[in-house]
Amino acid sequence: MRIILCGFGVVGQSLVKLFDSRSEDLYAKYGLKPRVVGVFDSKGSAVDSSGLDLQKLIEAKKKSGTVKNYSDTKNSMSGIEMLKHVEADILIETTASNYKDAEPGMSHITTAMKKGMHVISVNKGPLALAFPSLMELAVYNQVMFKFSGTVGGGTPILDYAKNSLSGERITSFAGILNGTTNYILSNMSTGLSFDSALKDAQSKGYVEADESLDLDGLDAAAKLVILANWVMGMKVTLPDIDCTGIRKVTTDDIKKADKNNCSVKLIASCDGKLVVGPKEISNDDPLCVNGTLNAIAFTSEHSGTQTIIGRGAGGIETASSILRDLLDIRQEIART
Numbered sequence: 001m002r003i004i005l006c007g008f009g010v011v012g013q014s015l016v017k018l019f020d021s022r023s024e025d026l027y028a029k030y031g032l033k034p035r036v037v038g039v040f041d042s043k044g045s046a047v048d049s050s051g052l053d054l055q056k057l058i059e060a061k062k063k064s065g066t067v068k069n070y071s072d073t074k075n076s077m078s079g080i081e082m083l084k085h086v087e088a089d090i091l092i093e094t095t096a097s098n099y100k101d102a103e104p105g106m107s108h109i110t111t112a113m114k115k116g117m118h119v120i121s122v123n124k125g126p127l128a129l130a131f132p133s134l135m136e137l138a139v140y141n142q143v144m145f146k147f148s149g150t151v152g153g154g155t156p157i158l159d160y161a162k163n164s165l166s167g168e169r170i171t172s173f174a175g176i177l178n179g180t181t182n183y184i185l186s187n188m189s190t191g192l193s194f195d196s197a198l199k200d201a202q203s204k205g206y207v208e209a210d211e212s213l214d215l216d217g218l219d220a221a222a223k224l225v226i227l228a229n230w231v232m233g234m235k236v237t238l239p240d241i242d243c244t245g246i247r248k249v250t251t252d253d254i255k256k257a258d259k260n261n262c263s264v265k266l267i268a269s270c271d272g273k274l275v276v277g278p279k280e281i282s283n284d285d286p287l288c289v290n291g292t293l294n295a296i297a298f299t300s301e302h303s304g305t306q307t308i309i310g311r312g313a314g315g316i317e318t319a320s321s322i323l324r325d326l327l328d329i330r331q332e333i334a335r336t
C-alpha cells in the first residue's frame with residue numbers, strides 16, 4: 001500500500017516508528033506492507049516512489065527539524081503538489097487541527113479524495129467543520145474515509161459505538177472527551193486553583209499551543225460533532241454545538257460538588273441537544289474518571305448504558321488507531 005503522510009509531528013513520527021518496528025509482524029499477520037512514498041511537513045517534503053527509508057526520515061527530522069533534508073536534493077514540493085503528482089493509494093492526514101477554516105488539512109483531504117485516494121485523518125478540524133460534505137465527497141469519489149483516532153486517540157470509541165453496538169439503537173451518550181481539561185479539573189479537586197492546575201498541565205505538555213482549544217471546549221466540541229454524525233447519523237458541524245469551557249469553574253464549584261459526592265467534569269453530551277459544558281457527575285458513576293483519562297457512556301434501547309474508558313491521546317496510541325484504520329481499508333479492498 002502506497003502511503004502519503006502529511007504532517008510529521010508527534011503522531012506522524014510515532015506512526016512511522018510503528019511501521020518500522022512492526023513491519024515483519026504486519027506482513028506475516030495481515031499481509032500489510034505499508035510503503036511510505038511521500039511525507040511532508042510545514043517546511044518541505046521527501047519523496048521516493050519505491051518507499052522512503054523510515055529510519056533515515058526520522059533522523060533527518062530530528063537533525064534538521066524537517067523531512068526536506070531527507071535527501072541532498074532538498075525537496076520543496078508542496079503538499080498539494082505531492083498529492084496531485086505522486087501516485088499513492090492512501091493519504092494519512094496528521095497536520096494540526098484548525099477550527100477556523102480547517103486548513104491545511106481540508107485541502108489535503110479533498111485533493112486526495114478527488115484523485116481517488118482513500119483517506120485516514122486524525123486531524124479533527126476538517127471533520128468538525130465539514131463532516132457531512134466530506135462524507136458525501138468520499139462516497140462520490142468511491143473512496144474510504146476513516147478517522148477512528150479523532151475521538152479517544154487509541155481507545156476505539158467510534159468503532160465500539162458503530163460496530164460493537166451495531167443493531168442497537170443508541171439513544172444518547174455523554175462523555176469526557178478532553179484529557180487536558182479532565183486533568184486540570186481533577187487537580188482542582190485536590191485543592192489547586194484553576195491557574196495553578198493550568199500551569200501544572202502546561203508544564204507536563206498536556207495543553208495545546210492554542211490553550212483555547214482545550215479550555216474553551218473546542219476540542220471536546222469537535223469530537224462531539226464527529227460522534228453525532230458518525231454514531232447518531234446527524235448532519236451537524238461545530239456551530240451546532242452549545243459549547244462552554246472550564247475557565248469559569250472555581251474551587252467553590254468543586255467544593256460544592258464534593259459535598260454532593262460529585263465531581264465537576266467537562267461533559268460532551270448528545271441527548272436531544274448537543275452540549276459541551278462543566279457538569280456535576282456522581283463520584284460513583286463509571287464516567288467519573290480522573291487525570292487525563294477519557295470516558296464515554298453510550299445508552300442504547302435494549303443494552304442499557306455502557307461506559308468505555310481509556311487514554312484519549314498520545315502519539316503512539318493515536319498512531320495505533322491509524323494502523324487500525326489502515327487494516328480496515330486493506331480488508332475492505334481485499335473483500336471487493
Ligand SMILES: NC(=O)c1ccc[n+]([C@@H]2O[C@H](COP(=O)([O-])OP(=O)(O)OC[C@H]3O[C@@H](n4cnc5c(N)ncnc54)[C@H](OP(=O)(O)O)[C@@H]3O)[C@@H](O)[C@H]2O)c1
Pocket residue numbers: 006007008009010011012040041042043065066079094095096097104122123124125149150153312313314315318
Ligand atoms: N497528539 C495526540 O495525542 C493526538 C491525538 C488525537 C488526535 N491528534 C491530532 O493529530 C494531529 C497531529 O497531532 P500532533 O500531536 O502530531 O501535532 P504536531 O506534533 O504539532 O504535528 C503537526 C504536524 O503538521 C505539520 N504541519 C503544520 N502545518 C503544515 C502545513 N501547512 N503543511 C504541511 N505540514 C504542516 C507540522 O510541520 P512541522 O513539523 O514542520 O512543524 C507537524 O509536522 C492534530 O490534528 C491533532 O489534533 C493528536
